[in-house]
Amino acid sequence: MIHRKSREDIKRMRHAGHIVALVHQEMKKVVEPGISTKELDDIAFRVIKANRAIPTFLGYHGYPASICTSINEQVVHGIPSEKDILKEGDIIAIDIGATYGGFVGDSAWSYAVGKISPEKERLMKTTEEALFAGIKQMRAGNVLDDISSAIEAVANREKLGIVRQYGGHGVGRNMHEDPFLFNYKTGDNTLIKSGYVIAIEPMLNLGGDDVEVMSDEWTVCTKDKQPSAHFEHTVLATEDEPVLMTTLME
Numbered sequence: 001m002i003h004r005k006s007r008e009d010i011k012r013m014r015h016a017g018h019i020v021a022l023v024h025q026e027m028k029k030v031v032e033p034g035i036s037t038k039e040l041d042d043i044a045f046r047v048i049k050a051n052r053a054i055p056t057f058l059g060y061h062g063y064p065a066s067i068c069t070s071i072n073e074q075v076v077h078g079i080p081s082e083k084d085i086l087k088e089g090d091i092i093a094i095d096i097g098a099t100y101g102g103f104v105g106d107s108a109w110s111y112a113v114g115k116i117s118p119e120k121e122r123l124m125k126t127t128e129e130a131l132f133a134g135i136k137q138m139r140a141g142n143v144l145d146d147i148s149s150a151i152e153a154v155a156n157r158e159k160l161g162i163v164r165q166y167g168g169h170g171v172g173r174n175m176h177e178d179p180f181l182f183n184y185k186t187g188d189n190t191l192i193k194s195g196y197v198i199a200i201e202p203m204l205n206l207g208g209d210d211v212e213v214m215s216d217e218w219t220v221c222t223k224d225k226q227p228s229a230h231f232e233h234t235v236l237a238t239e240d241e242p243v244l245m246t247t248l249m250e
């Protein structure tokens with residue numbers, strides 16, 4: 001069942017999303033060669049708590065941190081560690097969730113560590129472009145496949161791999177709600193209604209589509225060890241333009 005959010009729900013989600021955006025703002029400042037992903041996690045935890053919110057990921061199915069930090073060939077769900085120290089040329093996807101007033105904001109962004117290769121640059125630019133192409137389709141009267149197709153078209157144009165085992169999802173009181181949203185065309189003609197909120201999150205690879213879960217049972221990597229990028233926003237559908245929940249509020 002897909003929940004339609006009330007005005008009051010949306011206010012709270014907007015606040016949760018603002019807090020997630022505040023954390024991203026901090027991440028952007030501190031991502032540089034030499035910092036460990038554990039330090040990033042500590043900063044995220046502190047910003048979330050300082051804003052009277054709850055780190056949504058912490059303890060979720062036993063997940064041990066407040067954010068996911070996925071470096072280079074890691075696709076999603078990388079676990080922060082003091083052993084993982086960023087170095088020049090890395091790309092890192094940071095996924096952040098915050099719960100405020102009982103509602104969740106969920107957003108991921110990929111960051112360059114210092115100077116990166118043109119191929120990694122293209123991967124990141126294209127994945128961000130795919131996210132916004134998907135977001136554009138998030139409006140009442142469209143179907144889920146409009147979002148998926150738009151994402152796939154951008155990925156195909158740049159001949160990037162599309163991660164198939166993971167995708168977007170409804171979000172609200174719970175981080176993962178109906179519907180599931182594929183990042184490629186499936187023919188899903190589920191109608192989008194105003195008040196639906198979906199986390200749209202393309203994960204694209206420089207190499208092939210295939211991914212595998214590592215022995216820590218969380219970290220997902222590309223099978224061919226080529227880099228992967230991930231961009232995600234929590235988005236509200238209305239009769240009019242889509243509304244981003246996970247940006248800074250003025």
Ligand code: MF3
Binds near residue numbers: 056
């Ligand atoms: N934002 C991620 C997603 O949409 C959730 C992280 S999984 C967790 O799937 F277990 F770390 F919380």
Ligand code: CO
Binds near residue numbers: 106168199232
């Ligand atoms: Co998500």
